Amino acid sequence: MTEISNAEFEVLEALWQNYPASANEIIAKLNENGDTNTYGTDEVNQGKQWHDKTVKTLLNRLVKKKAVGFEKQQRHYLYSPLLEREAYTLKESKSLIERMFSGKIAPLVAGFAKQNDLNKDDISALKSLISDWEKNND
Amino acid sequence: MTEISNAEFEVLEALWQNYPASANEIIAKLNENGDTNTYGTDEVNQGKQWHDKTVKTLLNRLVKKKAVGFEKQQRHYLYSPLLEREAYTLKESKSLIERMFSGKIAPLVAGFAKQNDLNKDDISALKSLISDWEKNND
DNA sequence: CACCAGTGATTACAAGTGTAATCTATAGCT
DNA sequence: AGCTATAGATTACACTTGTAATCACTGGTG
Numbered sequence: 480m481t482e483i484s485n486a487e488f489e490v491l492e493a494l495w496q497n498y499p500a501s502a503n504e505i506i507a508k509l510n511e512n513g514d515t516n517t518y519g520t521d522e523v524n525q526g527k528q529w530h531d532k533t534v535k536t537l538l539n540r541l542v543k544k545k546a547v548g549f550e551k552q553q554r555h556y557l558y559s560p561l562l563e564r565e566a567y568t569l570k571e572s573k574s575l576i577e578r579m580f581s582g583k584i585a586p587l588v589a590g591f592a593k594q595n596d597l598n599k600d601d602i603s604a605l606k607s608l609i610s611d612w613e614k615n616n617d
Numbered sequence: 618m619t620e621i622s623n624a625e626f627e628v629l630e631a632l633w634q635n636y637p638a639s640a641n642e643i644i645a646k647l648n649e650n651g652d653t654n655t656y657g658t659d660e661v662n663q664g665k666q667w668h669d670k671t672v673k674t675l676l677n678r679l680v681k682k683k684a685v686g687f688e689k690q691q692r693h694y695l696y697s698p699l700l701e702r703e704a705y706t707l708k709e710s711k712s713l714i715e716r717m718f719s720g721k722i723a724p725l726v727a728g729f730a731k732q733n734d735l736n737k738d739d740i741s742a743l744k745s746l747i748s749d750w751e752k753n754n755d
Numbered sequence: 756c757a758c759c760a761g762t763g764a765t766t767a768c769a770a771g772t773g774t775a776a777t778c779t780a781t782a783g784c785t
Numbered sequence: 786a787g788c789t790a791t792a793g794a795t796t797a798c799a800c801t802t803g804t805a806a807t808c809a810c811t812g813g814t815g
Contacts (some may be wrong), residue, residue, distance in 0.1 A: 484772055488716070532775050535633075535793070539773090553625030554782055555792065568717040569728040575713050578626070579706040584729055590707040591722055592750050603746055606724030607748075609740055613731050613794075616737075622802055640762075644791090670805050692812060694763065708780070 483567075490537045491546060493565045499550070499557035514552045527550045621683045621705075626673045629684060633702045637688070644672045669737035 481571070483491065486589040493508040494500060509529040538558060541547035573582075580586040588605075589598050621629065631646040632638060638646070646669045676696060679685035687694040711720075718724040726743075729735050 482771085485716075486773060487707070492656065508692060530775065532777095533773075535773075536773085539794075550748055565728065568725075569732060571713065572725050572728060573734070575709065578623075579709065583738055583742070584726060584735070585746060587706075587710050588722060588743060590703065590710060592746055594707060596711070597722070597750060601722055601751055604721070605726060605743060605747060608723060608727055608730055609743060612740055620801090624803060668805065670807095671803075674803085674805075677764075 483541070483544065486533075487537050487541050487546070491540060491560055491562070491564075491567075494547065494560045496557060496580055499559045501555050501557055502531075503539060505538070505558065506531050509534060510594075518555060522600055560609075619681065621684055623678070625670075625675050625679050625682075625684070628672060628679060629698055629702075629705075632685065632696060632698045637697045639690075639695055640669075640673055640676060643676070643696065645667050647672060681733070751753050 490505065493505050493512075497504070497510060506529060510573065530536065538547060542549060542558075546562050547558050548561045549558045576582055576584055576587060588597075591601075627647065628643065631650075635642070644667060667744075671747050676685060680687060680696075684698065684700050685696050686699045687696045704714060714720055714722055714725060727738075
């Protein structure tokens with residue numbers, strides 16, 4: 480399976496948020512998340528505007544890469560992701576951790592900790608993950 | 618600061634392991650880590666062979682990108698990284714976590730846990746990080 | 756001192772990317 | 786039924802990346 484580029488990933492992301500979706504819906508979603516940075520929408524998503532031609536191109540490439548499928552709905556297409564978000568993000572994470580931290584996850588977390596990038600919530604989420612893990616592996 | 622590509626990163630990696638280093642030393646290091654996969658060396662590093670011309674090109678690009686510096690030692694150059702490994706890997710990690718997990722680290726760890734990609738060592742490393750964090754933040 | 760081996764610099768080149776514009780077919784309006 | 790707006794397909798184009806080959810300079814060897 481060919482690689483998915485950053486821009487392609489953002490399109491996929493919009494699709495994962497709601498599918499099946501027409502090209503226009505996808506474009507709308509991409510531009511809605513952080514239009515002129517109207518806070519209150521979703522993420523910080525730096526107010527980038529997507530040109531429709533650009534998104535169409537990316538959709539095409541995703542289809543070629545078999546990351547997105549479509550079904551002809553009358554005249555238009557309805558697109559759907561062919562990858563599961565979770566599987567994909569896990570694969571990418573593992574790849575990065577493999578390349579940068581010899582496959583160990585702790586050094587990554589340690590980096591965050593050292594930079595003060597962890598807050599109470601992150602810590603409790605991690606603790607809860609750990610206790611789950613310990614429940615299942617002992 | 619321009620982006621560093623994957624291949625460039627591997628060259629930087631070799632540099633970080635030992636610097637200042639001549640081009641030849643870097644090439645040697647790259648090919649040594651996992652030559653014909655003689656286990657016992659270092660990582661699994663899938664036995665890729667680096668062509669010296671290729672490495673020279675990458676070094677040049679890294680210099681242009683100000684990721685690597687050099688000093689003229691008689692006839693040859695001695696290269697050194699201009700980025701700290703830790704800072705760089707942290708930046709990359711944060712960028713990925715931002716893009717894929719809305720900046721939260723726990724979902725990433727959760728993915729690993731779900732896939733059974735955590736072992737006892739990872740867990741104790743994480744626990745130790747957490748207790749350190751709690752020591753410093755309460 | 757002339758020549759050569761080797762080093763860094765320059766050039767090459769196809770594939771992938773970001774970003775779009777143009778082409779083409781067609782569904783729906785008048 | 787003919788025309789137009791539009792959606793998807795095709796084409797464009799500069800920049801990056803992986804992977805090298807060729808060029809040009811220079812210090813050391815014979």
